[in-house]
Each structure stands twice: as structure tokens, then as C-alpha cells.
Amino acid sequence: MVTIGDVAREAGVSRSTASYALSGKRSISEEVRHRVEEAVRTLGYSPNAGARALATARTRTIGLLAQFYDDEFAPAMMQYIQGVSNVARDLGYDILLVTESDGRSALRRLTSTRMVDGIVLLNVAEHDERLPVLRAAAQPGALVGRPADCAGVDVFDLDFEEAGRQMVDHLYDLGHRQLLLVSQPEHVVERGGAYVWRLQNAAVEQARVRGIRLDTAFAPARQPEVGRAVGELLQAHPGVTGLLVNNEAAAAALPTVMHERGLTVPRDLSVIGRYSDEFARTFSLPYSAIESAPDRLGGMAVRALVRRIEGQTGHDDPHIVHYVSPELVDRGSTAAPRRRT
């Protein structure tokens, strides 16, 4: 292994000079800098990450904690990871990806051993058990998803309340008066997936404000159960003209369900979902949807995190709680209802 000592010898300077020549942290004569760079090239030197981490107390690595729950739809997760990963790289950081089920011990391991300079948490629950660990850690943290208590971390999330209102109003404005909202499985809510009821509560309230009817239901997150469940829901709610889908698996199953029941969108039913454009493409979903912007949210979280790591955000600067405003991507799956209820 070639070390900075080898480089220094080859260039005929001291190790400190070699180090400074490479970091640029103090002025170096043009000639020496050149000799050092030359030596680096001929020897094929690159600094040892562990040694540098030890000396600087920085690893240039970010811990990314993601969990793949059986009742959450895996393809939807992937995009958050990609968003985080891409932006991190742009900022010069690598990603330590942890997917183990015991997030608390994983988080403790990464932070207490100083493997990482900061933490990004995905699948954040209302009362996330990883949060106390994260707050106790020396490293800063950024979350995608909003917990009940946002103290001590930067938080980024879609504005699910606004999303719920927007979905209701969009259909209301078209003339719909009887709606059905299909959410993630109840189990997600119980685990603390607060966004589910955040969207739902806001939708229910908005329906009340508008004076229209909105029924709500949970549906499984796995195929093929979800398809069957959605079919049964449509059957049980014959008067519904507008369907809101806050459940990726249900959205993915919907084309088949509609086919089977001989229904056409938006002629027989207006549909509006909540998922990303990438997700829509992957599953060929022809439904208008509130864009969930996973890559954008992941990227924002990393950027805020790196700002804290690098001290551009003061240690006492207030933490951010940022809501991304929902945007409706129109794919033509909504129209005025054919029949009035």
C-alpha cells in the first residue's frame, strides 16, 4: 500500500507538505505542488479512508436506514433510496445502506462507532423508536416522513393533509358528490404510518366542508389480496363516482380490477391516486395522481443533512420541518360523473 510518506519521499518533501499540497489548506509553491502531484500519479496514491477519518473525525459517509415491511410496497421505497444516493454522491458522500429490521440497534451501531457523519431515516413512524437513539447520537439526522415530535432533526414530508384536501376538491369541482378513499392497510397505521390518517382525516374534513359523502376503507398492500379487496369495495359502494387511492398496491391492482368489472375510467369512475410519476410509469397506471416526489424528498433530506454536517448550519440553528406541496399530475382519469347520486 502506498502512503503519503511514499509520496513525500518521491517528491522530496515532508509528509506534512505533501498533505497540504493535496488538500490545498496552506499555500504551497507552484513547483512543490507540481512535484507532489507528479508523485501521486506515478505511485498511484490515494489516501486511506480509515486513517483520514481518524485524523479528521469525518467519514464522508451517510447512514441510510430503510426498512422493507411486508405491508409496504417495496417498489415505492426504492425511489427514496435512489434520491438520497444520487444527491449524496453529488455532494461527495457515500451511502451506508442499512435495511435490517431492528433499526434501533443498527442506528446505534452506525452512530456510536462513528461510521457515518449523519443519518437519513426513511419509513418514519409517528412515534418512531429510532428517534430517541438518533437524538442521543453525536451526528445530525434528517427524516423523510414526519413524526409526532420533530425536535432535534430536520424533517421533510409531503403535505398529506393538503393532498387529501386537494384530491377531494378536485373531484368535488368536477361535480362528484360521493367518494371513496382507499388507504394503506390498517396495519401500516397501527405501526405509526401517520401519513395515512393525516391524508384521510383531511379528506374527511374537506368532504364535510363541501357537504359531500366520503367513505373510507383500508386495503391490503399485497397482491393479489388487494385486487380482490378493491373489487369488493367497489361492489359495496355502487353509488361512488370518485375513487381516491392512497395505497400503491391498490393503485397497481386497479387496472385489472376495472377490467374484470367492465368499468372504464373516467367514464364509469373517476380515479385519483397518490404515487410518484416513476411509479406510474413502472406500473402503467393511467390515473391522475398527487405526485409523492420521493427523489425530491430524499434529495432535500440529504442536502439539509450535509449542510449540518459541514457546519453551514449552526448547531443551535432551528431545525427544519419542510412540507412539499402536493402537485396533481393529470393523466385524464377524472371527469364529470355520469350519474348523479
Add this chain to the structure above:
Amino acid sequence: MVTIGDVAREAGVSRSTASYALSGKRSISEEVRHRVEEAVRTLGYSPNAGARALATARTRTIGLLAQFYDDEFAPAMMQYIQGVSNVARDLGYDILLVTESDGRSALRRLTSTRMVDGIVLLNVAEHDERLPVLRAAAQPGALVGRPADCAGVDVFDLDFEEAGRQMVDHLYDLGHRQLLLVSQPEHVVERGGAYVWRLQNAAVEQARVRGIRLDTAFAPARQPEVGRAVGELLQAHPGVTGLLVNNEAAAAALPTVMHERGLTVPRDLSVIGRYSDEFARTFSLPYSAIESAPDRLGGMAVRALVRRIEGQTGHDDPHIVHYVSPELVDRGSTAAPRRRT
């Protein structure tokens, strides 16, 4: 930050004794070991990863290089990553996930700075440009996917030739005499996705051996283009009674295509794919398929890699090239053909 020095002082022993007490690398009196463990607990000590890496020349981290190509189906990738990640954790390793498009420079960065003890490569191409870098590195490497030259690395892949033969024979045995194989987009092949033509060549050859007709076609990897393409293919091949699908996106699009054309499986068409069971569930695919076993392959790669890292495999021990035998998961989508050609 609490160091091993603090632990030693608290326990009233030397730093080396504290270290040995924790590592168990030499015998320690029961009493001292107890005092050290007590000190660790009261101080909340955990070793600094960078310092340990520097002293031991081991990071207990594995680099995982994955690329998300536009023309490969992202949900299919995810499972390899999960397989690698889960097994790595079981073996006590963390995963540094790299998804950047320039795999060569990423690989160089990870290996030359000694951030990782070994490398797992996904999306391996026939002439993968990352391989020369990997061979030149000090760390061992394991691949999921077989390149033309397997020297210097451990290789794990599905036996795509056997898969092709098996798919043909399965339909042949049922009485089919006119088949169509839909593969990944030609672009994947051009980039070096050799498994595509490996399966195809073997299928073509097997059809020749059996004396039956097998047409081949490429299809896009994105929705909705792939659905349209598959529909047109079925139209252009009216005599076909058996469809082989080596293209995840095409498989995912198929239910809709069949619906649109009013075709029933297996009454009007027998279908056999090549994808994982998890993938089948995610997309509700009712088609029998050769299991692509992504988690198993990923896990095998990590296990072999760790064996090399930890020196259980000698440096000169021959490298492994392991083919997983294809297994057909029967979902009832094949039957004897209704009409003879």
C-alpha cells in the same frame, strides 16, 4: 467521545488488557474481564470504526455496486440488493451502496481508499468495464451475473442456457409446436447483457432439436411501450400457442394485453416467464416462471466474498463460477394447446 483509554482507566487496567478483554484474543482473568465489561457499560463505550479499520486493515464493510439503467426494470434490481444486504448483515458486514453511473470510478474510489473489504458487482455485462479495475484492486470481488472472462472473481448466475431449454421443453412436452420468445430490449444486449442471448440461443437450439418453431423478438423495458409492443407481437404471430417471456416489464404488462385482446391463459395461450416469485407477487403475475432467485444469488455472492475476505479461502484457491439451476414455479399458466398449427 469515550475511548478504550477511558474504559481502561475506569476498570483499572491497561489499554491493551481492555482491548484483549473485549476481543477475547488472549486469556483474561474472569475478574478483570468483568471489570472491563462493567466499565464499557457504565461509560457507554463503543470502538471507533475508523481507528479499528486503521489498526486492523479491515473495515467490515462491503461495497455493493448497482446501476439503475433506464432500460432495466428497477423493481427487479431491488431484490438483489436486499439479498446482499441481509446476508451481509448476518455475517457482520455493512453495505456501502453505490449507484452512480460511472461504475469504474466508483469502484476505484472504494477500493483504493480501502473503504471496503470486498466488492459485490451487480448488472454484470459480458465485457464489463469495471472488471479490470476490480482485478487490479487489493480486495476480492464477487459478481452476480457472468461476464465473458471470470478470472480473478467469484461468479454466481442463473443457468440461463438451461432456463431457455427448460422453457422450450416444458411447452414442447405439453404439445406446443409454435413458440414465441420475447426478450429484453435489444439495447440491453448491446450493452452486454449476455444473459439475454444466452437464454435465447439455448431456446432456439432446443427448438431446433425438438423440431418445432420458435420465433424471437425484443421488447422495450418500459411501460406503456412494452404493452403495445407485446400486443403487436401477438397479433403478428397468430399461430403461436406458447409464449416465453424473458423481460420483466413485458411480463408485468401481459395481463393487460391479454385482457385487451380477449385472450385467456392458458386456454388461448400458454405463458411461461423468467422472474422471481417476489416479482410475481408484486405484479400479480399469474404465469408460471423460471425462478430467477435474486436473493439467493445475492446471498451466495456475499457468502463467497466474506469467505475470501476472512481468508477461509486461500488467496490462490480457484475462483468459483456457480450456476444456479433454474426451477420452474408452476402457476398454472400452461396447458396443452387448443388448436394445432
Add this chain to the structure above:
DNA sequence: CTGAAAGCGCTTACAG
């Protein structure tokens, strides 16, 4: 069974 010391490969005040 235990301790004092060297060394892993960097960075960065301190001195000139």
C-alpha cells in the same frame, strides 16, 4: 495473566 510501547496512515497546530 497483564503492561508498556510501537504502529496503522493520515491531519494539523507549532515553529521557523
Add this chain to the structure above:
DNA sequence: CTGAAAGCGCTTACAG
């Protein structure tokens, strides 16, 4: 503008 030295927090031969 440059060098000698200390220090980051570990592990592990060396000595007893």
C-alpha cells in the same frame, strides 16, 4: 513557504 512532531483511537507483537 516548509518541516518535525504530536495526536486521532485502536490492535498486537514483545516482554515479563
